[in-house]
Amino acid sequence: MVDDILRTPGAVRDAERWTAHNYHPLPVVISSAEGAWLTDVDGRRYLDCLAGYSALNFGHRHPQLIAAAHEQLDRLTLTSRAFIHDQFADFCRELAELCGKDLVLPMNTGAEAVETGIKVARKWGYQVKGVPAGQANIVVAEGNFHGRTTTIVSFSTDEDARADFGPYTPGFTVVPYGDLAALTASIDENTVAVLLEPIQGEQGVVIPPEGYLSGVRQVCTDRNVLFIADEIQSGLGRAGATFACDHEGVVPDMYLLGKALGGGIVPVSAVAANSDVLGVLKPGQHGSTFGGNPLACAVAIEVVRLLATGEFQRRSVELGQRLRNGLEALVGKGLVAVRVRGLWAGLDIDPALMSGREACERLAARGVLAKDTHGSTIRLAPPLVITEEEIDLAVARLAEVLAG
Numbered sequence: 144m145v146d147d148i149l150r151t152p153g154a155v156r157d158a159e160r161w162t163a164h165n166y167h168p169l170p171v172v173i174s175s176a177e178g179a180w181l182t183d184v185d186g187r188r189y190l191d192c193l194a195g196y197s198a199l200n201f202g203h204r205h206p207q208l209i210a211a212a213h214e215q216l217d218r219l220t221l222t223s224r225a226f227i228h229d230q231f232a233d234f235c236r237e238l239a240e241l242c243g244k245d246l247v248l249p250m251n252t253g254a255e256a257v258e259t260g261i262k263v264a265r266k267w268g269y270q271v272k273g274v275p276a277g278q279a280n281i282v283v284a285e286g287n288f289h290g291r292t293t294t295i296v297s298f299s300t301d302e303d304a305r306a307d308f309g310p311y312t313p314g315f316t317v318v319p320y321g322d323l324a325a326l327t328a329s330i331d332e333n334t335v336a337v338l339l340e341p342i343q344g345e346q347g348v349v350i351p352p353e354g355y356l357s358g359v360r361q362v363c364t365d366r367n368v369l370f371i372a373d374e375i376q377s378g379l380g381r382a383g384a385t386f387a388c389d390h391e392g393v394v395p396d397m398y399l400l401g402k403a404l405g406g407g408i409v410p411v412s413a414v415a416a417n418s419d420v421l422g423v424l425k426p427g428q429h430g431s432t433f434g435g436n437p438l439a440c441a442v443a444i445e446v447v448r449l450l451a452t453g454e455f456q457r458r459s460v461e462l463g464q465r466l467r468n469g470l471e472a473l474v475g476k477g478l479v480a481v482r483v484r485g486l487w488a489g490l491d492i493d494p495a496l497m498s499g500r501e502a503c504e505r506l507a508a509r510g511v512l513a514k515d516t517h518g519s520t521i522r523l524a525p526p527l528v529i530t531e532e533e534i535d536l537a538v539a540r541l542a543e544v545l546a547g
């Protein structure tokens with residue numbers, strides 16, 4: 144077929160014409176999806192190996208989630224937090240129980256959950272820990288990705304994310320990721336929190352050394368500092384457990400959640416913590432018009448129920464092992480390194496062969512969608528509903544791309 148009877152080229156051109164170029168998407172235009180599969184405007188099918196950066200852990204249009212959304216759309220969609228609606232308490236209770244925490248504070252995007260965590264930690268620092276006014280400090284890691292607000296990019300170490308967005312918010316100390324001694328040395332009497340991704344997704348699925356997370360937990364406990372785990376991408380089944388922190392049996396003081404919490408349907412994020420921490424917030428001090436809205440809660444309740452079965456965490460472990468086996472066999476055959484935890488993989492392509500972007504374009508041409516990050520790295524995060532055969536298919540396509 145020639146280009147002028149395909150709809151994709153025109154749709155790509157229109158998207159480029161009418162949007163700010165703050166993304167560089169692959170030139171595919173999706174019009175429908177089911178499970179792990181996407182279909183474009185020209186009827187071509189693709190296996191989704193990104194899953195909306197883990198926002199689609201349960202696949203596209205999971206029937207239980209879609210049914211909950213439809214039912215709620217027909218009844219009540221928004222009240223604001225000025226009133227209480229009938230989905231609110233169930234969502235907060237069920238999510239709090241999944242997290243083993245007392246309280247939940249719902250927001251919408253991941254960045255808002257991170258902002259909430261920062262605000263809560265600072266207020267806790269002043270009111271509970273007794274840090275002098277204006278002196279609260281939060282320790283973060285090099286290579287972090289926590290979102291795009293002005294405060295969050297203030298402590299990013301990625302120049303693309305940070306440059307020309309100053310003046311920057313003070314109150315953050317950056318230490319190397321995975322280095323417990325450096326983190327410990329950076330803590331002083333004004334440190335209110337350590338904010339970390341238990342696995343750095345955006346950085347290329349970077350897994351810290353074994354013992355790091357439990358070491359961070361211990362030092363935070365010893366020094367009266369809150370451990371805030373940003374599980375927005377790593378949590379809710381992705382990393383072979385409900386939370387990536389579970390891998391080391393670590394319970395942070397605050398979980399930051401997002402992405403998959405909205406079932407791939409609505410933006411839902413949340414902070415879960417005990418009342419000695421989240422209890423510092425009083426009426427008027429924080430909020431969001433859409434945070435915890437009825438549609439979001441109705442969908443997220445079903446997300447929590449899906450997770451409560453344990454099935455998705457099991458699939459993440461089992462399918463992840465299959466993915467690991469397939470990818471490790473490609474090390475030395477176009478891949479220089481592979482990192483896998485649960486159904487989540489970072490692959491470093493031999494830069495002499497091609498860039499991550501080129502690899503993703505070639506994968507797309509073979510019907511597999513994935514996304515590059517930082518030069519020659521590709522992140523694979525297929526929906527947890529993917530089958531063994533589909534994992535094998537993705538690995539086979541990757542092998543073809545690497546073989547040229």
Ligand SMILES: Cc1ncc(COP(=O)(O)O)c(C=O)c1O
Pocket residue numbers: 196252253254255257288289290291340344345373374375376377401402
């Ligand atoms: C670990 C982590 N935190 C926060 C965010 C920000 O989430 P959002 O894009 O929903 O604001 C992301 C998004 O990729 C993330 O991976």
